[in-house]
Amino acid sequence: MVVQINANYLKLKAGYLFPEIARRVKDFSSKHPDADLIRLGIGDVTEPLPEACRNAMKVAIDEMGTLEGFHGYGPEQGYLWLREAIAKNDFQDRGCDIDPDEIFVSDGSKCDSSNILDILGDSNRVAVTDPVYPVYVDSNVMAGRTGISKDFGRYEQLLYIPITAENGFQAEIPENHVDLIYLCFPNNPTGAVASKEQLANWVQYAIDHGSLILFDAAYEAFIQDESIPHSIYEIPGAKECAIEFRSFSKNAGFTGTRCAFTVIPKGLKGVANNGEKVDLWSLWNRRQSTKFNGVSYIVQRGAHAAYSIEGRNQINSLVSFYMENATIIRNQLSEAGLKVFGGENAPYVWLNVPKGMDSWQFFDFLLLKANVVGTPGSGFGSSGEGYFRLSAFNSRDNVNIAMERIKKL
Numbered sequence: 001m002v003v004q005i006n007a008n009y010l011k012l013k014a015g016y017l018f019p020e021i022a023r024r025v026k027d028f029s030s031k032h033p034d035a036d037l038i039r040l041g042i043g044d045v046t047e048p049l050p051e052a053c054r055n056a057m058k059v060a061i062d063e064m065g066t067l068e069g070f071h072g073y074g075p076e077q078g079y080l081w082l083r084e085a086i087a088k089n090d091f092q093d094r095g096c097d098i099d100p101d102e103i104f105v106s107d108g109s110k111c112d113s114s115n116i117l118d119i120l121g122d123s124n125r126v127a128v129t130d131p132v133y134p135v136y137v138d139s140n141v142m143a144g145r146t147g148i149s150k151d152f153g154r155y156e157q158l159l160y161i162p163i164t165a166e167n168g169f170q171a172e173i174p175e176n177h178v179d180l181i182y183l184c185f186p187n188n189p190t191g192a193v194a195s196k197e198q199l200a201n202w203v204q205y206a207i208d209h210g211s212l213i214l215f216d217a218a219y220e221a222f223i224q225d226e227s228i229p230h231s232i233y234e235i236p237g238a239k240e241c242a243i244e245f246r247s248f249s250k251n252a253g254f255t256g257t258r259c260a261f262t263v264i265p266k267g268l269k270g271v272a273n274n275g276e277k278v279d280l281w282s283l284w285n286r287r288q289s290t291k292f293n294g295v296s297y298i299v300q301r302g303a304h305a306a307y308s309i310e311g312r313n314q315i316n317s318l319v320s321f322y323m324e325n326a327t328i329i330r331n332q333l334s335e336a337g338l339k340v341f342g343g344e345n346a347p348y349v350w351l352n353v354p355k356g357m358d359s360w361q362f363f364d365f366l367l368l369k370a371n372v373v374g375t376p377g378s379g380f381g382s383s384g385e386g387y388f389r390l391s392a393f394n395s396r397d398n399v400n401i402a403m404e405r406i407k408k409l
Contacts (some may be wrong), residue, residue, distance in 0.1 A: 008142050008144045011155075012142070015153045017170040019130045021041055023364075025367065037372075037373060038402040040329075040370050041373040043250065043391045045249070047395075050318065053314075056305035057298050057299045060301035077104050078103065078104060079287065083100035088307075091233060096160065098233060104288060106292070109249070112245050113136060119280060120270065124180045125157070126145055126157070127380075128179065129171050129183070131163065131182070132184075132380055133184055133382040161174065165408060171183060173215075179209075183199075183215050184218070186220065186223060186346035187342075188221060189389040190387075192350075196234065203232070210272070212241060214242075215245065216244075219250060219346050219347065222250070222251075222323060224323065225344075231244060236315065240265075245260070250347065251319055252395075254302075257299050262284075266279070267281075274343075323392075325399045326342075326347055326392035326393035329349045332407060333406065348392070352387060353387065358385060359379070359385055366409075370406055372402045375388065375389040397399065
């Protein structure tokens with residue numbers, strides 16, 4: 001007997017962006033074992049976990065060693081004390097009417113933005129920005145929602161919304177109807193942000209069309225401009241049409257400990273095949289209760305400490321450190337004659353590659369000549385061709401050395 005596979009996986013383009021980068025770097029390192037590589041590609045943090053979070057985790061570990069403090073399976077939605085801290089600090093203090101019961105703690109926004117498709121129908125028309133965080137596209141490919149790959153690697157059933165220098169990196173409202181809309185602001189990879197007016201236009205579109213916005217706010221902590229919204233729920237009406245994804249990965253350095261959360265407002269509705277309106281909160285709760293056993297007690301205690309006075313101060317210092325790195329990258333690349341974008345409200349700098357190269361050629365050029373790893377823009381979509389992403393997530397010494405190497409080129 002031969003077991004049948006999910007043929008949708010065969011529609012995926014030749015390898016997820018970051019594994020392809022890893023493959024090229026591994027090949028380079030095998031040929032140049034003494035090369036001092038500086039990695040400004042994948043958006044992984046480098047600085048230690050905040051002390052407040054570490055101390056809380058240590059206390060939690062000691063608790064787990066006692067009969068009185070031991071915790072087994074926790075609530076799939078997350079412990080109430082963490083959800084209350086999230087609701088107050090991230091939403092209610094910003095004027096957003098979000099209740100702790102509308103928050104689901106998870107092990108990553110990457111997981112949630114993919115898993116949310118479990119509760120959404122196959123016939124939904126999906127819109128993504130281009131360039132785009134690859135997970136949004138690939139998870140829809142795996143779920144069979146995209147059709148086949150056509151010219152420039154685009155899938156026939158997706159609507160692509162270009163965000164480029166030509167349109168000021170703004171996601172323009174579609175003229176036609178779409179059902180699911182992926183928005184990521186501050187944007188990965190371009191570093192662009194969306195104003196309240198721009199998000200309000202999207203919310204109105206979603207309300208008018210009965211659409212659902214999947215809003216990724218993983219980088220909201222890096223916003224420096226006070227006029228820029230941190231949450232889509234700062235926009236009136238957003239609770240009627242939007243789900244928001246948040247993460248502790250980048251602001252608090254939890255990439256290795258894994259903790260995030262998704263907000264699904266109660267009362268947010270979808271439609272069943274018979275036309276009946278169905279509560280999405282209930283569907284997601286059922287999905288999580290069936291497929292997910294929750295984030296560990298120890299990690300949730302660490303995340304909770306992020307909202308303490310000490311934790312907030314330490315996280316603010318981390319954010320400032322990475323944004324100072326971004327400023328160095330922006331300034332140094334500009335001095336080198338490159339056209340740069342982003343890096344002002346996000347930890348990513350987006351730049352035009354030099355004339356005569358495509359984005360993968362520039363990747364190989366930097367790797368070979370400067371021993372610096374970045375991310376080719378074409379890996380984020382066809383509109384990313386001609387661009388390149390550098391991450392501010394690294395040590396100050398490495399950032400300075402990398403910029404000196406690039407400037408010498």
